[in-house]
Amino acid sequence: MTSYDHELNVALLAVQRATLLTKSVFHSHAKGTLNKSDASPVTIGDFGAQALIISALQHNFPDDEIVAEEEAKDLRGDEGKTTRETVWDLVKGTKLEDGKAEEVLGGALKSDESMLDIIDKGASQGGSKGRIWAIDPIDGTKGFLRGGQYAVCLALMVDGDVKVGVLGCPNLPVSDSEPLEEGIGADASDEEGKFGVLFSAVQGKGAHSRAFSKAGLQEAHSIQMSPLKNISDATFCESVEAGHSSQGDAAAIASKLGITKPSVRMDSQAKYGSIARGAGDLYLRLPVRKDYVEKIWDHAAGDLIVREAGGMVTDVEGNRLNFRLGRTLKENKGVIAAPKDVHSKVIEAVKEVLAGKQ
Ligand SMILES: Nc1ncnc2c1ncn2[C@@H]1O[C@H](COP(=O)(O)O)[C@@H](O)[C@H]1OP(=O)(O)O
Ligand SMILES: [Mg+2]
Ligand SMILES: [Mg+2]
Numbered sequence: 001m002t003s004y005d006h007e008l009n010v011a012l013l014a015v016q017r018a019t020l021l022t023k024s025v026f027h028s029h030a031k032g033t034l035n036k037s038d039a040s041p042v043t044i045g046d047f048g049a050q051a052l053i054i055s056a057l058q059h060n061f062p063d064d065e066i067v068a069e070e071e072a073k074d075l076r077g078d079e080g081k082t083t084r085e086t087v088w089d090l091v092k093g094t095k096l097e098d099g100k101a102e103e104v105l106g107g108a109l110k111s112d113e114s115m116l117d118i119i120d121k122g123a124s125q126g127g128s129k130g131r132i133w134a135i136d137p138i139d140g141t142k143g144f145l146r147g148g149q150y151a152v153c154l155a156l157m158v159d160g161d162v163k164v165g166v167l168g169c170p171n172l173p174v175s176d177s178e179p180l181e182e183g184i185g186a187d188a189s190d191e192e193g194k195f196g197v198l199f200s201a202v203q204g205k206g207a208h209s210r211a212f213s214k215a216g217l218q219e220a221h222s223i224q225m226s227p228l229k230n231i232s233d234a235t236f237c238e239s240v241e242a243g244h245s246s247q248g249d250a251a252a253i254a255s256k257l258g259i260t261k262p263s264v265r266m267d268s269q270a271k272y273g274s275i276a277r278g279a280g281d282l283y284l285r286l287p288v289r290k291d292y293v294e295k296i297w298d299h300a301a302g303d304l305i306v307r308e309a310g311g312m313v314t315d316v317e318g319n320r321l322n323f324r325l326g327r328t329l330k331e332n333k334g335v336i337a338a339p340k341d342v343h344s345k346v347i348e349a350v351k352e353v354l355a356g357k358q
């Protein structure tokens with residue numbers, strides 16, 4: 001049986017290095033935001049983090065396929081020159097302060113031209129065969145721009161099954177027992193040692209968290225979802241952006257379950273990490289538009305981390321997320337994540353509320 005130890009080590013270090021880059025972009029105050037064709041934002045941080053992660057994966061696993069969110073189109077040609085130069089300066093200047101760790105990742109990229117090709121190596125169509133990595137270089141770009149939560153996300157799928165998942169959450173508290181709060185202020189993340197956590201999981205081996213570091217990896221701690229005796233005591237998380245998840249439906253579902261605590265709204269897959277460490281209990285993502293299809297890079301790492309921490313992750317119908325169908329989760333609508341033993345109860349409430357709307 002494959003242990004995935006090397007894959008996990010590379011994934012953790014690659015996410016840690018990419019997170020160093022996104023943190024430095026956050027503090028540079030010029031984020032080089034562009035609007036993509038679907039009107040969602042992309043920043044120099046998204047491009048830079050994707051380049052660094054793919055370069056590390058190619059160095060270690062040259063035959064693996066990669067499904068990544070961004071493409072280099074907007075950085076090519078004369079029009080993209082200034083942004084390209086800024087991204088290249090960032091990529092060139094980001095190193096882990098540990099020579100051995102940098103060596104594992106293959107060190108620096110060769111040139112700005114090769115950086116563009118590396119970014120575009122994330123164009124695989126995905127599918128149900130072979131080894132495929134899914135990358136969201138910055139998940140929750142809107143949270144990142146606001147100084148709220150965001151996550152650098154990486155997962156390895158083998159024959160459509162998520163085997164390894166890593167989430168870098170620079171603005172979440174290091175401590176697993178800290179109460180769950182909405183996005184923190186931008187300055188708080190600079191309090192050395194208090195903020196910044198890496199979540200990880202390997203299929204069949206449990207989920208872990210560890211403090212973020214600028215050098216090698218810190219010691220890992222095992223994490224579990226919080227045991228929930230009464231569903232009415234649950235704390236649930238949802239998106240900050242009302243356009244990403246229906247907050248009205250979530251409130252109706254919570255009320256059906258007798259939940260009285262207000263929701264905790266945070267951007268990105270930080271929601272998956274938070275419930276996996278027991279800082280919250282449920283993650284509700286209710287479709288706003290019938291035509292929106294979720295992307296695999298927005299869920300693969302979080303799905304495994306929550307399941308390995310004792311949870312169950314499905315769509316609003318109660319079906320497992322299907323990562324075998326290409327770049328999107330085209331057979332699933334919404335996401336419901338909860339501790340295993342209460343998950344079916346939550347789905348019942350979800351179905352009642354959604355059926356009542358039709
Ligand atoms: N209409 C939508 N419904 C659900 N998710 C969306 C929608 N539009 C964008 N997203 C994606 O939701 C993710 C963030 O969700 P959250 O609200 O949990 O932070 C982002 O990856 C974002 O994609 P994108 O990366 O293109 O912005
Ligand atoms: Mg995303
Ligand atoms: Mg993204």
Ligand SMILES: [Mg+2]
Nearest residue numbers: 040041069141
């Ligand atoms: Mg995006």
